Amino acid sequence: MAIKSIATALAAAVGSAAAVSIAEINGNRFLSPLQNTTVTGLKGLVTAISKDGVYLRSTEPDDDPTTSEGLYVYGKTIVGDVAVGDIVTLDGRVVEYRSSPDHSYLTELDSPKNLAVVSSDNEVTPLVIGVDTLSPPTENFSSLDKGGVFGVPNAASRISVANPKLDPESYGMDFWESLVGELVTIKDAYQVSRPNQYGDVWVRGDWEVTGLNEHGGLTMLDGDANPEAIIIGSPVDGSKNPGDTKMGDYLGDVSGIVSNAFGFYRVLPLEAIAPVKNATADHPAVSFSSQGKCRGLTFANYNARNLDPKSKFLSGVASQIVDKMTTPDIVFLQEIQDNSGEEDDGVVTGNQTLAALSTAIEEASGVVYDFVEVAPADNEDGGAPGGNIRQAYLYRSDVVELWKPKQGSASDANEVLKNGQLKFNPGRIDPENPAWEDSRKPLVAAWKPKKGRGKPFFTVNVHFGSKGGSSTLHGDPRPPVNKGVDNRTKQAEVTGDFIAQILKKRPGAAVVAAGDFNEFTQVEPIKVFLERSGLLDLDDVTDVPPAERYTYLFDMNSQALDHMFVSPAARRGAKYEHLHLNTWQSYNDQISDHDPSVARLNVCGF
Template sequence: MRVTSMLIATGVLLSLAPAATAEPVVRIHDIQGTTRVSPLDGQQVTGVPGVVTGIRAQGSVRGFWFQDAEPDGDPRTSEGLFVFTGQQTPAVKVGDVVAVDGKVTEYYPIASGETPETTPNQSVTELVGATWQVTGTGEVPPAEVVGPDAVPTEYAPLDGNIDKRDLEPQSYALDYYESRESMLLRVDDARVVGPTDAYRALWITSKPDQNANSRGGTTYPGYADPNAGRLKVESLADSPFPAANVGDRLNGTTEGPLDYSRFGGYVLEATRLGEHQPGGLQPESTRRQREDELAVATYNVENLAAGNDQSKFDRLAKGVVEHLASPDVVALEEVQDNNGPIDDGVVAADKTLQQFTDAIAAAGGPRYEWRLIDPQNNADGGQPGGNIRVAFLFNPARVSFVDRPGGDATTPVHPVAQGNGVGLTASPGRIDPANEAWKDSRKPLAGEFSFRGRTVVVVANHFNSKGGDQPLHGRLQPPERVAELQREKQAQAVRGFVDEARAIDGQAQVVVLGDLNDYGFSPAVQHLTEGGALAPLAEALPPLERYSYVYEGNSQQLDHILATPPLKADYDVVHINAEFADQTSDHDPQIARFTLR
């Protein structure tokens, strides 16, 4: 065996075994690597150095973030890492200098029915089964400032599964955020673009000029522009969280480590929140219709059932009377049966609608009547047992409903010649209810109305949910819009009904409206409008003002009113819910005032 001689102070020459070569220290940037998946995934690491920057001390996903104070200078490699401690609160403090042992793993937040292999969500690189030593106290690394020009406008590389693709943080927003995963980030004087939700979270933007609408939000203008400046904010502090509306501000500094969740993607886990400054946003009110105008509105009332608190009915009623100015016809979506989510075979919704119309009358509105067709039990999707459906309210003092027998849950309705115009074989009636397009989804409801001697056919819709679509923030790019295929088929079925009516009477007055669960630029809505068969009334508004819903900080258009070309209308989206922390429904209603021929 080779030996090394060493002369010590006594002058005695000793023969010593060679000192063991020290293993190189694995640092956080070595673990994070230059892709989304760690090059050390599954390996045990020891003595990883860093400074504690944040602690999650609540919930079932506890742990702490730490960050290397000596970065490697590679913009692709994050210098932060999360240490998962399960339901155990870690015994560390912000500012502790630590050396951590643990197993490197990629944690994929998954939804029900998914696995880490099948989920479209990105992963979080973290250490599990960890132990650590606190070796001292040090300065917390300064948070990187995310200013208006920091995050690239281009959202993601469109390369399929981007897990193992080398990060390009100067080119793509998702790569930028990933290259800062678990690092301290900071946004100053941030504008709120998504209101506070029930889970103590809100959305801000680091790009205040990006597709900004007139009420302080960020409008989603198309699939190619998901608004890269949006960022979710939660708080690590066990203290009051601001009830913020769109257009409010977090003045000063909002900072914390960057995490990732399946609920919205990248999220700033704030150790410090800016001071909440209300922006003064107020609910809108529309004008009252003139005597010769037929006012038709659509309103998603979000799982309204007779068992709800009376306050919900009263607030929705106020919306109809004070903010919508008591329309002549209201198409309602998400009307549940009389006992809501109790799954006992009840499908009738007369008690729900009676309670709602009573509340409207008590609020000073008209005594509305209603028409609907009860669905088959548990056949139309939505909350299990709730049997949501669409329904019509109408003011009999202003408009007549033309009742024609024969409509039920399974019988299709068709346009038919009536005098010199078009009517319905049944009123109310459901459009093509046996079509596979409506599997586990709400069937459209057609109704024949008479206003000042003129006939108009109104079709109330609630297309299937976007819940099956892959997220904007996921690892699969571009995201597959799985549920969109069903909405396209639904749009084709409704378009077929409109074409039938126009074949009978080229001047047929048909209004198609409701929660289409898709955007004005989507293929589903394009099926309805192509060739000019239906005019999208929202096109009367500037593009950035076309929205009725706020999701993950994007103001977007899910609710629509469309009409056959002879109809002239004054159109308005009435913003009373979606932008506010205190909302009665997650949708804003909209209204069109028609002058019939």
Template structure:
């Protein structure tokens, strides 16, 4: 697959940080990222004039789901010069996903005690600039100069204010009334300036007790609305005009609450809009892993720091309140602002940097969503589902433009880079959604707030979801049965199949092979994992996984297939870590013969050889073999599997099974700069070049007589540079998906677009054939895999001109029911 099942983006604001309006690269991180324990808060103004807390403090956070012992660890503090470090010993452990509080020196002022500390020291910390290190040893740091972040045993380091002893860049300087808090979901990028924001001090201990300095006497808890309104924060562009600034007592009515996960928070909206239609009146208030103590209809005042959350590289940002949040609840049960009907322009977006251009909501779909960011909206009309409901996350996609590239089965076909289907809209049901398939109907009346997340881009977080009426979509079956000499070949991505998967998954996949695909003669399978799945340990063999699948096919009434594959080197072929996915041939020995030739292994390149120097007869140096496996084109990616088959007497056929690298890292369709960068494409083009060159060698050495089938999960579209390279612009191989009508060219559904990632390509020497995509998975909530298989039939009696009727490629589609 395209590694898009791993696409599960973190929910909004879960990695909240201040992002510049441009995507300028920052200096390289100073040290390895901490995967378990990080410094989560630093405060040095304790007991100073105007301070609420009596003591300085340092807070740690456990990022894991298990307790972490800190026995023998220390926290260490140095002044901005960072020459002499003072240590505080730690003991005990940090609870799973919990905090750990270290109390330091006290001053003469302050009125609030910290929660009961988990460790106590006497270090007087600076209220403005300094360095704090978490060290997994007891000795004091010395001699590391300004490079203490990379010193031995330093797990995490924070330099704040005017210090050069930092991870990449310094965190903001502090005052007597402000503390550092690690942003969002406690993300650690090894850049102090990105990872930390300053705001009202708040401390939490291992028992989960939290004390907020905003609650102390003499601090701003006065329930008087501040002068800053939500539309002032949102401004009339994509980036807040006051990003990075702290705001106090911003007023609004709570319109939605997210109370689960690590990206909790609430949306609020100002019921009194200003006169500017480009300024949103809604805003997300991010509380991290803390459940907000508010309810829909509450009138609240929110204090925090204006941030721009960019969920992934290249994405747009979500304007929100982040950092330490203080919320004052005034009243409950207030009327909610009237939701605006969603109205998306026919044009998806403009080109260039969106953040540098004015908003034009009447002309561009993305601009309409941006000016309503955080606001209540409604999908007033009945709509059609263009993706199956993801019941785990309550996600579904609908189309507000039903005539936009409709597929015959109810989806929206992705037909070119220039036409991403502007009518698509993602809804995420905060209260869950029932299973439903593509083509089902969502009744009008869904209401929610406009959010922005990673792959999905703009999304309506629904507080009320319309009723879903299931359509009549059915899985397809290949008909009629093949004739005696025909050869059927299938490509099928079975989505990380391993021996530890349930018998039910095996049974579903086997039923598809036997019933839906009609017992094909050859199957090229992608994503077969090793015998222990994602449990690492050096296992690379997949014989148990393959044997279990063959047995399931037999139990479903299919033939006893034989298999051929090559085990990869451990951890070199990408996919789920530890899984060692690879391509595998299954073949029915009663219908076809696999020509075994020894010598194929993970590192040896298969070559094309002539049987005799003066003949056009060719063979593989090894069968099965891998195409140039040591080429950099295959770094962290699957290497093509090549096999030689014989069928219909003694006809020779070369089959190349592929799984090109995923689209991971590509910018989303809603990217901040348009058109989106396709950063992963370069490697696929390199991979396509390797395969094209091998096919060209087969053709050249055979005198253009070799029959070749190239198939698999190419992870790219029929109109992509990858396919143009692989097929030599159609001169070397024929792209069979293009034989179908434009709105039927799909085998995968992502972001509401029905698209093609899987392909079957054939050489011109294959004269008669039939072909089709068999839709059994991608459009259904209940899936055995996230890909639909494709089938090719090479038809007998089709080797000469004039071609008989059944061999003519004018109507090549396999009949399906």
């Protein structure tokens, strides 16, 4: 509730306020109406104690769901003087704290003094989320997200500037803000992420969720990035959460304090969490196989995570290609490093990396792969310095061959000639275009099957610019900053226009574009790419269940950064599966941080 009286308002205006409640300090907006005000005689029940302060709950709560009845009192000086269950009074200064300009604020009471314990051994009972409180909203984060959480332009407003009135029934950030400082219980918590380096994990509780996938995670749906999920952060008692857990692990009931730190709302558990039951499901191999002819060739897409000849993951990548992808006819690879890995020594070619992978596959399966790449200019394509990541193709030379091959270089700009032939095969698309600054250039190739009808088909292997540096989904800028979205849109235009040229000069050709687009289908770059290119999303063509359309795990979301798109000629009888091999695993068991996808396509063309 807001400030109740003219006298209190006048006191706040001059920097002090007497006998206010915790709800009045929090107010019904994101920022306290009593910010930078000294309050006296604040009364509350101690619900938890950390090494740096204590958490209070109002002893006389109001009936307004927008005003939190909890408050963090920051101050080590009082920690040893109180116990959980004490009712206390104290003075302090209301402040808004954040550790970064792009984070949301946490309302807290600083510089506590004049502490008095009124009574002890009072009952402390957590509020059960969804039972004693509203349930978290399942779609929208903030009323300020014009165009949705991925709306463009980014950062059109800020929570700290607009300070909107809370609507916890409609918006996820408002919901968690309305409970900040409160002791709560999450019933039947399941992890929807793996832990970060501090042991923090995202969970869903016993409330309505959207996008629930077969591994127990929450998949980002169109316009829905799962605001109902919440982080379990560092335990209040100073213990540590485990670092080897994974998506789908069952944690049981978790009690803790709702807080806001490091860019996210979170629940700080009273003690370290631990799985009650571990997720053990594995993903089966792809359910279809190649027919060896243009009517049914198989294509896989895989970001191999900075693969070099000495990578400890090389045998694992080979094993997944053999055992799970069942040796596809063409493999689109991203993040293939040069022969010396991350040594910044001027080496740019990656033939030894690709040869080592091909050898490992042959040893495991007897299947022989050839490969093609265009080595980038040194340190011009982003990624780890010295690594020179690039896209490349592995292909079964017993099934397909390059059509009229002519090797392009890093600086050669590919063209679609009048007869529909590529000037360079393989070659890169417009490599000098500023859209590709410090980013990977698309690798385009033309192929012919060795059996059956002999029409050429085309592939475009992409790895668009990084999202690194984006603000958090719970952050101050609204809509959140999707770093690089404008540049990825330009990259989508360039790539899409090139594909449109192929289809203009070879109507009815089969074209397959795949790779790490670093973007979601609901966001502007992919919308632009599909509009410019005329391609179709293979997820839509094959009706992949929306909750299983993911290849990457970030924060609370199982999400699709990697995609496969096809021309209308390649949609007939298409099959497509995402193989969830890596996203749900613990860090130590991951081969890559991306999941591969496999399709079987008719590329005979019209």
